Amino acid sequence: MKRAFEVEDPDFSVSPLTGMTRRHYIEMAKYLLERAFTHIGSINDPLTFPEVPGKTYPQPDDPDWRWRSLEFEALERTFTLAGPLIHVDPEVEIKGIKLRDYYSLQLYRALTPGHANSLPLPEDLPDSTYQFTCEFGGLFKTLLLMPDTIWTNYSEQQKEEMVATISKWAHHRTTQNNWRIFNIVTLSFLKKYGYEIDDELLKSHLLWVASYHSGNGWYLEQTYNYYSISLFIVYTTIWNRTFGDEYYPEIAEIIERSATKLMESITGFFGREGYINMWSRSICYRTWVSGAFPVAFMLKDKPLIDAGFARRLCSGSLLQFVTREDFYHNEIPSLGFYGRKEYMVQNYSCPASPFIMFLPFICLALPEDSPFWTARENEGFWEELGTDTKTVVLENPGLVLANHGKSGASEIIPGKVYYDDPNYSKLMYNTHFPWEDHDPSGGTSMEYSFRSWDPRDVRGEDINFYLTGLAVNNSAERNRSFFISQGMVFNGVKAGVIYRQAIMRKPPNNGVGYIIDLADIIISGGVIRVDRTRLAFEHELTLGHFGLPHINGERAVVNQYEEGNRKIITAAIKGRQVALVTYTGWDEVDSLVHSNRNAEAEESTVVFARKKRLDKNPAMELMITVMLHKTDDSEWTKEELFPIKEIEMMDVTPVFSTLGTKITLADGKIYEVYFEEIDGNRRW
Template identity: 75%
Template sequence: MKRKFEITNPDLELSPMTGMTREHYIDLAKFLLEGAFSHVDSMDQHMSFPIVPGKTYPQPNAPEWRYRAADFEALERTFTLAGPLIQIDPDTTIKGINLRDYYSLHFYRAFTPGHPNSIPLPEELPDSNYQFTCEFGGLFKTLLLMPDTIWTHYSEEQKNEMVECISKWAHHRTTQNNWRIFNIVALSFLKKYGYKIDDELLKSHLLWIASYHSGNGWYLEQTYNYYSISLFIVYTTIWNRTFGDEYYPEIAEIIERSAQQLMKSLPSFFGRDGYINMWSRSICYRTWVSGAFPVSFMLKNPELLDPGWARRLCSGSLLQFVTREDFYYNEIPSLGFYGQKEYMVQNYSCAGSPFLMFLPFICLALPEDSPFWTAKENDGLWESLGNDSNKLVLENPGLVLVNHGKTGTSEIIPGKVYYDDPNYSKLSYNTHFPWEDHDPSGGTAMEYCYRSLDPRDLRGDDVNFYLTGLTVDNDALENQKFTISQSMVFNGVIDDVLYRQAIMRKPPNNGVGYILDLAEIAIPGGVIRVDRTRLAFEYEITLGHYGLPHLDGKNAVVKQFEKDNRKVITASIPGRSLALISYRGWDQLESLVHSNRNAEADESTVIFARKKCLDKNPPMELLVTVMLHKMDDSDWTEEELNPIKNIEIEDVTKSYSTLGATITISDSKVFKVDFQDIDGRRRC
């Protein structure tokens, strides 16, 4: 029988939007741990979840330490839920097992060399970085905040037995940027409790971490992503309050200032109902960014967020998942976004990895009289937004956040993307239309897709070196497939128009001949796109809208028509609908059914525009498109499907740039699209 969480006795007076109070958080934590402990038969049995077939670890022929890493990850990440419950009540039991006794025993065994369930020491493995370091960071972040859960439960003799293992991993090699936080947390914990550490190593890690601060509260990771919130802000704020303020106050102040900056934009990442946006890698961690809401009330200025709105968004993000039956696989959170989806996860994850999504449960470490618990829920910004759309520009990470009052959805529009990865490279990410994987046959959701029709590419000649007459390593078959942008460049917002560039091929493969200059105007429930092609040779491109999942096996309903100067295609499923309108530049509008690409269903429909150019020397062109979405079953009106009143194209603009436009929309607002010096405005 499938399980899902249901709120009992919701408190609609204190929490009119979700019904969730502190007691419901406790109920939910116990419910989730009951699923985890369905794989534990007794106090003596260590936690181990069934291995999920596919790309995740451990693979069938993996060394023994990989299996130990997976089990240790399950133990540590479920402690994200167990720790707060133990903090509230040390006598808490799950399926008859006392949580404090269980986790005390099994962490002791993990850290005691020679025990059958102990983790290996670094010197027992080839010199490299390992998953153990990551889990040490997670554990000691929790123990810095809540040491009385298990650490004070050990005898001095037990602590001394464990410290050798803890210290060796705390001092061991780590990777660049965010992983240094794990070493920082473990080293700080040891120092705080009187154990000798390499102070210079700790200081070095701290200076490195501080160096990645980029502004707007964001830190550089592989690119800009949720790790900036969950690790660089949540973990380090806990470190500040429990260690950094006392030992490294100047570095702690860097972290404090960045965290306070982040809080200005944090709520804009969430939909009105608290839905989290499926964006960036490690999406199986889902709600871990919601941990920043309770952390806000640990800052020196705890009044940066409206507490009622903060709890409403935090609760809503959890309910987005835990109330769905398809969220659970083997009684625990699945490896995917909603359900189990192999194409949604990375190979560094294992069955226990998703438990990191319960980072928000650090809220249970807040006192019962914290405003986070006592304030009445509200909808914050959304209450005054009406049908308008609010746009927030984060210049430093190159992110634009749009909250659509008309639909209750929020969008992340990324601008600094360094590689072709659907986790990052899409034109936009929407809280209620999760992304789809790329389809090399074309029509990929929310992407410009490109394929060369240049006969030299199709023959396998190398276009960049064609003057030599030589055929170099150029895969003709690969060139026949559609590819997504190889990188996305942020060029700023000017007069309320967002400018980016999609680089469809990178140098040395003639990168300056494969550019799409993007200009975007946010409108209620959607966007107007005025995009300039700079594609040097024969090509074909598609522009996809969001994907629509086929729920309960039912296809999306697609309608299409032409009227006046427009081509229109719409697609709808119960409760959601999309519209794509072509005003200029596209040959045709189409729809495709994709398999095994959508986050919600095995099949999905994408509506998209297609353009093919067979000129040897194609002209630059402007592609004018409108992309709309709605969250109800109402029919599209004529007014909605014709938001542009007038388009004036200029070969040379008043700024002496080429191929721009003046767009007048239905409410008579006028927008100037001018690509002046766009290449020189690149901010990567």
């Protein structure tokens, strides 16, 4: 078997950029399932995958139901590929096993008592929430859209036997907001096919979900993340067309409006070649957000996305991964982004979890004459962008998107972050420079890393101890490490400047003395940072650039020099480069080699700026830094490295804020960074 997927006999007439047509989607799905099916020998074998050491489940001493969960997740999530294949061709086989017969048999056994891999019932377990609920949602989302795959294959008696288990889990306790969608989908499937449900419970879940719509097509999850697209838009749009329009038209209209609104900006999340941005939790799900592209052609109104652009991005996002040998581990998608990386995954994942990344294969439910299939591929707005940069501001979720024509990369600039988690807390995320994990020794990629030199912290005392007599958990040993921001606040966009705040410490060990006020000016190929420190006590700070992986062990080439008051450091690997230029507020620039932090390689290089302030009462400071990236091997020019022509510093600005600046760029553009009433403009 080929070690990675290849587009054979590409059709460049209809798909000049990827060669991918409907036929190739079918071939890709078969290829992925052929690798997965190496773990079974016959139709009677339940589909399961080797457990992966580390934090993911199941653990060796887990109870039996965790192993049933592993099997059910493998069965359901691979059905994300198998269901669309069966829909296209009911006779399709993988390794001599007819898919329709295999999934019909294995799901029947899982959903009826008395079999080795039967699911437990809720009453057999402590009253809590379980992964089974999530997988029921995934299964019945597919069956609502494509019931002909296996549901119509069962006898009425078999259906009745399975419905007992399905109904108990559909009515069981759920958790948080996105999980309600799983209960909604399962309850709706039962009702659609004539089985009794608790209608008030279904309505309650629906109203709860609709209440989380925040605007710009986004919904509040734990924070704002890809779940807002993949579950709140993709799952619920399928629900709309197959159930909601008929039974709950008013709620369906809320979903329809939000999905339509999302389509105005969804393309901005992807790089020119369709690359996915490594952002938010559940990174191993990768391309599941690309499911929004076929959904665009399931909406009632005319799609807001050009069909050729939609397919180009959808295809490109899949090819980003399935064509790489390091993507596969144990013949299936790895628990990571490219290769397997422990730091990228959560303990709720198992080896089968990544198969949800193939949610975009719902495109095979679209008719063959859908514009999604027939339109000629194109690059959408990228074709006219040239070397310019396009930005989109999504005020409600506090996100800014930047599409850099010069590099073909897209960036997510997050603003509403509630905790210190590299999945969310980076200053920005770039499609071509996947994020790195935090390094407690400093120089963390795309973060402000903070270390206190306050003697009270060094001694391990609460900074307020001598006022209150109360101590908090303030370990001297722990304080020797660098910390990343504990949260991010979005303060809006004014005159082309993005305002945010990085909260470096939260109460009780924080008044308002641990704030970095952030101001981003997006330029072609990068950003000018004009950030104001309000760090009240002795401290050390680093600001890291994107990490550069050491592909095949080859280190990045680092160059460092000074020109006037500017300190410049660049780093390059084949096909990718970064540059960091400091103007004011920093002591030095430097680089570090990090181990086991990067998405692509065991080692990586990060260039960063550093400062140390040991005054008892440090002054506020402006830190002006230019951070650039490239996706080629060309030499940096002076025009690229030095986009700033003039900096006018102000203690008091014309709007009566303190410590601001007026920056004039080489192209004549002027930006005023005033931090006016920034604390009062917080938007969490």
